[in-house]
Amino acid sequence: MLRKTILVLCLSLGTMLIAQEQTDKQEKNQELQALLKRIEALEQKQKKSDQKDLLAALKAKAQMLSQKKRKKDDSETRKFHSGLRQQSSMNPNISLGGDFYTAYGTSDSKYNRLQGDRSWGTGRFFLREMELSLQAPLDPFTRGKVFLAFGQEGVVLEEGYMEWLNLPLGMNLKVGEFKTQFGQLNRYHDHAMPQFDRPYVLNAFFGTGSLKGFGVAANFLLPSMTAHVNELDLEVVSGGTGMTFTNESKHDLIFVGHYKNYYDLNRSTYLELGFSGTTGYTDADASMCATLGAIDLTIKWAPPGRAKYRGLEWRTELIYGQRELPGETVKSWGGYSYLQYRTGPKHLIGVRADYTQFPENNIFEEKGFSILMDYWQTEFVFLRFQYSMINRNFDENDHRFIVQTCWAMGPHKHETY
Numbered sequence: 072m073l074r075k076t077i078l079v080l081c082l083s084l085g086t087m088l089i090a091q092e093q094t095d096k097q098e099k100n101q102e103l104q105a106l107l108k109r110i111e112a113l114e115q116k117q118k119k120s121d122q123k124d125l126l127a128a129l130k131a132k133a134q135m136l137s138q139k140k141r142k143k144d145d146s147e148t149r150k151f152h153s154g155l156r157q158q159s160s161m162n163p164n165i166s167l168g169g170d171f172y173t174a175y176g177t178s179d180s181k182y183n184r185l186q187g188d189r190s191w192g193t194g195r196f197f198l199r200e201m202e203l204s205l206q207a208p209l210d211p212f213t214r215g216k217v218f219l220a221f222g223q224e225g226v227v228l229e230e231g232y233m234e235w236l237n238l239p240l241g242m243n244l245k246v247g248e249f250k251t252q253f254g255q256l257n258r259y260h261d262h263a264m265p266q267f268d269r270p271y272v273l274n275a276f277f278g279t280g281s282l283k284g285f286g287v288a289a290n291f292l293l294p295s296m297t298a299h300v301n302e303l304d305l306e307v308v309s310g311g312t313g314m315t316f317t318n319e320s321k322h323d324l325i326f327v328g329h330y331k332n333y334y335d336l337n338r339s340t341y342l343e344l345g346f347s348g349t350t351g352y353t354d355a356d357a358s359m360c361a362t363l364g365a366i367d368l369t370i371k372w373a374p375p376g377r378a379k380y381r382g383l384e385w386r387t388e389l390i391y392g393q394r395e396l397p398g399e400t401v402k403s404w405g406g407y408s409y410l411q412y413r414t415g416p417k418h419l420i421g422v423r424a425d426y427t428q429f430p431e432n433n434i435f436e437e438k439g440f441s442i443l444m445d446y447w448q449t450e451f452v453f454l455r456f457q458y459s460m461i462n463r464n465f466d467e468n469d470h471r472f473i474v475q476t477c478w479a480m481g482p483h484k485h486e487t488y
Contacts, residue, residue: 163207166481170199170262178469186223189274193471199261212236241292250283251327252304253347254388255367257281262477265411267457271437272390272405272427276315284310284325298332311351315361315394315430322357326350343369359395382413394430403428419445435465452478
């Protein structure tokens with residue numbers, strides 16, 4: 072009986088101990104959970120406090136920078152620059168370009184080997200010209216351009232003029248010495264020509280120096296009439312080269328007109344059709360005159376976004392003239408046609424065909440063709456390799472191999488032709 076009692080007491084005591092242990096464990100778990108919640112609440116509170124401190128610091132820094140900027144702007148506004156320190160902004164754009172070539176010809180005649188009024192020489196190295204360009208806006212309404220050429224004849228004023236822009240009737244007015252807008256290529260400077268030399272018909276009628284002079288020129292942007300864009304150029308110059316028009320005495324005025332029609336054929340192709348005319352005296356006594364008429368056609372393809380890599384240009388021009396001479400009137404004509412294709416960003420190939428009669432004697436004829444390749448090292452330096460076959464009925468035929476290089480210091484650009 073005593074054993075049973077002791078056993079029951081032991082079991083009861085064990086049960087009580089186990090129950091007490093479980094109770095203690097639950098209490099500890101509850102305390103631990105409460106402690107964890109408190110820690111988490113403290114962390115959230117600390118995080119919000121840190122964010123507020125960071126936001127306050129950023130606001131303070133932004134306010135400080137804003138105050139510094141206002142102080143700087145105020146100081147710049149109040150700062151005075153003397154006129155002498157601003158004179159550099161009034162300087163024109165100055166650039167210098169070089170045109171150098173060498174040529175080998177199969178003919179030994181003086182007409183072919185020596186530089187003349189209608190032909191460039193062969194058999195040696197030539198610096199065709201160094202061209203100094205000065206261009207600047209004079210004020211919001213006018214601009215000035217001067218081109219000085221340093222060559223075999225010393226320093227020559229190639230062009231020098233001032234323009235009034237955006238006058239009434241859509242007119243720009245030019246005064247000074249300039250190349251006239253007769254046809255397409257007459258205005259081009261030598262280094263900007265699509266081939267090394269000018270087409271034979273331009274050399275025959277005007278010489279290698281182009282038709283130019285001192286005078287006045289008006290350019291009108293007309294309302295769209297016969298094309299998408301119509302332009303009219305009217306020019307009066309005192310000049311001449313002595314080949315078609317006289318360059319002597321007070322009767323050397325030349326009147327020039329050019330009417331251009333521009334058509335957009337599609338997004339990548341455009342067409343230009345132009346008509347030109349000019350007239351002037353051929354002698355110092357103003358007893359005889361000459362009249363020229365011309366038609367020019369240009370088609371150009373330049374795919375959008377790829378004009379740097381692919382492009383095609385075809386240009387043709389025909390000139391017809393009548394020149395009065397003592398006892399007769401000489402009728403002559405000539406023309407050229409060329410095709411050029413861009414094969415890549417640096418390479419261009421082309422071909423040109425020429426024919427012309429001479430205005431003073433239409434029995435004299437000159438014809439030929441040329442093939443060429445251009446390599447553009449950069450937009451400031453290019454090399455040109457050209458072969459020309461020239462056939463004349465008044466002198467020896469010639470086969471010419473020409474290597475030309477042109478370079479530019481600075482923004483050596485002319486207006487778009």
